[in-house]
Amino acid sequence: xxxxxxxxxxxxxxxxxxxxxxxxxxxxxxxxxxxxxxxxxxxxxxxxxxxxxxxxxxxxxxxxxxxxxxxxxxxxxxxxxxxxxxxxxxxxxxxxxxxxxxxxxxxxxxxxxxxxxxxxxxxxxxxxxxxxxxxxxxxxxxxxxxxxxxxxxxxxxxxxxxxxxxxxxxxxxxxxxxxxxxxxxxxxxxxxxxxxxxxxxxxxxxxxxxxxxxxxxxxxxxxxxxxxxxxxxxxxxxxxxxxxxxxxxxxxxxxxxxxxxxxxxxxxxxxxxxxxxxxxxxxxxxxxxxxxxxxxxxxxxxxxxxxxxxxxxxxxxxxxxxxxxxxxxxxxxxxxxxxxxxxxxxxxxxxxxxxxxxxxx
Amino acid sequence: xxxxxxxxxxxxxxxxxxxxxxxxxxxxxxxxxxxxxxxxxxxxxxxxxxxxxxxxxxxxxxxxxxxxxxxxxxxxxxxxxxxxxxxxxxxxxxxxxxxxxxxxxxxxxxxxxxxxxxxxxxxxxxxxxxxxxxxxxxxxxxxxxxxxxxxxxxxxxxxxxxxxxxxxxxxxxxxxxxxxxxxxxxxxxxxxxxxxxxxxxxxxxxxxxxxxxxxxxxxxxxxxxxxxxxxxxxxxxxxxxxxxxxxxxxxxxxxxxxxxxxxxxxxxxxxxxx
Numbered sequence: 001x002x003x004x005x006x007x008x009x010x011x012x013x014x015x016x017x018x019x020x021x022x023x024x025x026x027x028x029x030x031x032x033x034x035x036x037x038x039x040x041x042x043x044x045x046x047x048x049x050x051x052x053x054x055x056x057x058x059x060x061x062x063x064x065x066x067x068x069x070x071x072x073x074x075x076x077x078x079x080x081x082x083x084x085x086x087x088x089x090x091x092x093x094x095x096x097x098x099x100x101x102x103x104x105x106x107x108x109x110x111x112x113x114x115x116x117x118x119x120x121x122x123x124x125x126x127x128x129x130x131x132x133x134x135x136x137x138x139x140x141x142x143x144x145x146x147x148x149x150x151x152x153x154x155x156x157x158x159x160x161x162x163x164x165x166x167x168x169x170x171x172x173x174x175x176x177x178x179x180x181x182x183x184x185x186x187x188x189x190x191x192x193x194x195x196x197x198x199x200x201x202x203x204x205x206x207x208x209x210x211x212x213x214x215x216x217x218x219x220x221x222x223x224x225x226x227x228x229x230x231x232x233x234x235x236x237x238x239x240x241x242x243x244x245x246x247x248x249x250x251x252x253x254x255x256x257x258x259x260x261x262x263x264x265x266x267x268x269x270x271x272x273x274x275x276x277x278x279x280x281x282x283x284x285x286x287x288x289x290x291x292x293x294x295x296x297x298x299x300x301x302x303x304x305x306x307x308x309x310x311x312x313x314x315x316x317x318x319x320x321x322x323x324x325x326x327x328x329x330x331x332x333x334x335x336x337x338x339x340x341x342x343x344x345x346x347x348x349x350x351x352x353x354x355x356x357x358x359x360x361x
Numbered sequence: 362x363x364x365x366x367x368x369x370x371x372x373x374x375x376x377x378x379x380x381x382x383x384x385x386x387x388x389x390x391x392x393x394x395x396x397x398x399x400x401x402x403x404x405x406x407x408x409x410x411x412x413x414x415x416x417x418x419x420x421x422x423x424x425x426x427x428x429x430x431x432x433x434x435x436x437x438x439x440x441x442x443x444x445x446x447x448x449x450x451x452x453x454x455x456x457x458x459x460x461x462x463x464x465x466x467x468x469x470x471x472x473x474x475x476x477x478x479x480x481x482x483x484x485x486x487x488x489x490x491x492x493x494x495x496x497x498x499x500x501x502x503x504x505x506x507x508x509x510x511x512x513x514x515x516x517x518x519x520x521x522x523x524x525x526x527x528x529x530x531x532x533x534x535x536x537x538x539x540x541x542x543x544x545x546x547x548x549x550x551x552x553x554x555x556x557x558x559x560x561x562x563x564x565x566x567x568x569x570x571x572x573x574x575x576x577x578x579x580x581x582x583x584x585x586x587x588x589x590x591x592x593x594x595x596x597x598x599x600x601x602x603x604x605x606x607x608x609x610x611x612x613x614x615x616x617x618x619x620x621x622x623x624x625x626x627x628x629x630x631x632x633x634x635x
Contacts, residue, residue: 050534051534052530052533052534071533072533072534073533073534073535073536073537077534078534078535079530079531079534081527081530081531082527083525083527085525085527085528085530085531087528087531087532087546088550089549089550098532098535098537098545099535100535101535101536101537102535102536102537102541103536146531146535150535
């Protein structure tokens with residue numbers, strides 16, 4: 001039985017439909033990330049699961065029970081909000097106690113739950129402080145602690161790291177990962193940051209304009225994106241896109257893009273038509289630098305970006321720009337105008353230009 | 362003198378001028394209340410004189426002034442409390458409910474504050490006479506509340522708008538109902554707004570004269586009417602009027618000084634992004 005199931009879930013505001021028939025199953029203990037750009041419907045979907053938004057159509061099921069008309073407090077969920085939503089007039093301890101008040105637990109039980117959360121999240125010295133006296137990272141941990149003490153069946157996170165600086169984001173992200181490992185509770189997490197999604201998720205649900213574009217593990221969505229949107233959204237730096245045309249001569253199937261012409265991957269040859277417009281996707285890390293005498297393509301170096309352990313080469317071949325990701329130690333000397341590159345066609349992603357869909361084996 | 366020193370001097374001079382304009386009448390009231398009749402209108406005016414408490418003594422012996430103070434307190438505190446409860450609940454509803462009618466309701470409430478009070482004195486007199494509430498503190502509480510509630514709604518709506526919806530949603534997810542969330546989460550965060558509303562409601566109710574004059578008699582008379590009762594066609598008893606006026610000033614000053622911290626916060630809240 002799924003921990004959380006969404007079946008044909010739709011959200012409308014008046015005549016405007018913003019979430020279109022979402023179907024999703026989240027297994028118990030799974031860490032699922034709803035990923036997408038702003039306005040894609042991920043937060044609306046999360047809020048429908050939480051009960052903070054009415055469901056226009058479809059069903060939401062939590063722990064085997066349809067909860068469409070069930071109040072948030074009875075859904076066995078706890079939520080961590082983007083801006084923490086800590087009660088500013090209460091101390092950390094009072095924030096947690098207030099979260100447990102409706103459950104009418106004994107004083108001993110309340111103390112015990114708070115003590116456990118404090119121990120796990122390292123909040124002991126913060127208990128008597130008010131939120132205004134805490135840093136961003138501390139506030140987020142307190143928000144997680146306030147959610148934890150309720151021992152829910154499902155944790156809901158709404159972009160919890162978006163208000164933190166880069167360094168703090170890494171730290172708190174690690175704490176969320178540890179928390180999930182320790183508690184094993186189902187988590188539904190919303191973010192627009194693909195790094196958060198890739199590092200935290202067991203399963204990523206990529207959304208765009210209210211539709212689910214692809215559901216899969218981080219490895220799946222990275223290695224086998226289903227369409228151009230997923231291909232360019234996942235991966236940093238973004239996948240290189242090269243417009244090309246299918247050329248079939250006898251048994252030879254080529255993907256021609258001016259000076260960049262590749263043999264079509266054999267696994268998809270049968271699905272290609274002569275003259276078909278396709279878009280080739282090449283991850284920057286899949287392009288290799290080869291010696292000058294080796295076979296390959298010559299490209300002029302536009303800009304070199306040094307990132308410490310790696311470097312990004314921004315190249316140009318004819319009218320086509322390409323980004324190449326290489327170890328920093330391999331970067332060409334300063335002033336070198338060109339490099340020679342090679343692409344293994346097995347690493348090519350081929351998309352039908354008209355539909356945007358990947359052409360898969 | 363540097364430009365900033367000149368600016369500071371100018372600002373201090375302006376502050377001093379404003380203080381003089383506001384404090385001189387209060388000084389005149391206090392000084393006159395302590396003067397003998399012969400010193401009251403002496404030319405040139407006497408700044409050094411032998412003070413007397415006779416005016417204050419007469420105030421409490423010639424009239425039941427302590428009862429009139431009590432009436433004013435009952436009316437002012439009663440109207441303030443009632444207006445804060447009703448007004449803040451109404452403001453919360455207006456702030457949180459989003460539909461096309463809410464703006465119309467909001468404007469209708471605020472429009473109550475716009476028409477001149479004198480236009481409703483006679484209707485109110487007739488109504489209270491009919492229901493037997495003339496010359497009772499309850500009549501004044503009701504009347505003052507019709508003016509105080511719109512003010513409270515207008516003030517508090519802005520404060521409720523500032524409370525992030527996420528805080529209430531967090532309480533909702535935790536299991537708290539709407540009422541518990543309102544009282545434990547939202548209302549405490551709007552305490553400065555409540556303080557501002559309370560001060561304005563109290564001062565309006567305490568200082569009000571017209572309705573008190575028309576709707577009360579001997580039993581529910583308030584201090585403002587009582588003070589003016591020393592002004593008759595036969596004689597104007599300035600000393601007693603000034604003594605009564607100074608006593609009328611005191612509760613308002615105490616109230617404002619007590620709520621001062623909240624007042625400043627409430628009047629300036631939201632003006633700078635924090």
